[in-house]
Amino acid sequence: MIDIKWFNCDFYPSKRTGRAVRYEDGVLPRMKEVHTKLFTPWGPRYDWETRGVEIFEEHREVQTLAYLAKLFTELKAQMPEKTWQWIFLAADTYGTRVNKLSTQVVQEYFSSLKKWLREYLPDSEFELWSELETEALPLRAQAAEYVRTKLPYSIHERAAQTAQKMGRGSNPNVYLEERVTEALFIEQYYSPIKISCAPRHKDDAVDVDLPRLYLLPEALQVPWLKP
DSSP states (O other), X not given: OOOOHHIIIIIHHHHOSEEEESIIIIIHHHHHSSEEEEEEEEXXXXXXXXXXXXXOTTSHHHHHHHHHHHHHHHHHHHOTTOEEEEEEEEOHHIIIIITOOOHHHHHHHHHHHHHHHHHHOTTOEEEEGGGTHHHHGGGHHHHHHHHHHXXXXXXXXXXXXXXXXXXXXXXXXXXXXXXXXXXXHHHHXXXXXXXXXXXXXXXXXXXXXXXXXXXXXXXXXXXXXXX
């Protein structure tokens, strides 16, 4: 069992930018394990017409990766007895199937992201959600039931407002089911701690039981949406 006093008393209180979810019964027990998995999903660029699909050094995505890399360096330095696995999940299906972006645009953006990941977090793993869909298929019925019966009305309403604002003709229920399927799959197959790039309210309910930390300053959150 790993000593997590530094993490619990120093790192988390000084780095948190939002209240963690399942901190006592999820985050801390997983931090105590010799091998800890971290998980960060990453969305596609929706304003590619103005920003392009390639990520450059001055872009917000690079600033966010640099910040995450700094946090990771500190974790590894202060907890040298642990091993780590950090999985970055490219939410390509959210761009193509849910929000009607072209496959080429989404692929080129995530290809660029992968290059920057190799520079800032070379030990991380990069996965495409579309390549995990077959494995996640058995969970889709459960996700649909969860969305229909357990998600608060406010979550449905917010998803509908977001879909309307984006103006891409997306179905908010498809988005919600995708989010819940992802959360169920990741928890079942990886049992990680999620390091979210989104503000906490964006993950409420749709992340189901995923233990998660909120460590990014507001200016670095959802960098794929910000110029």
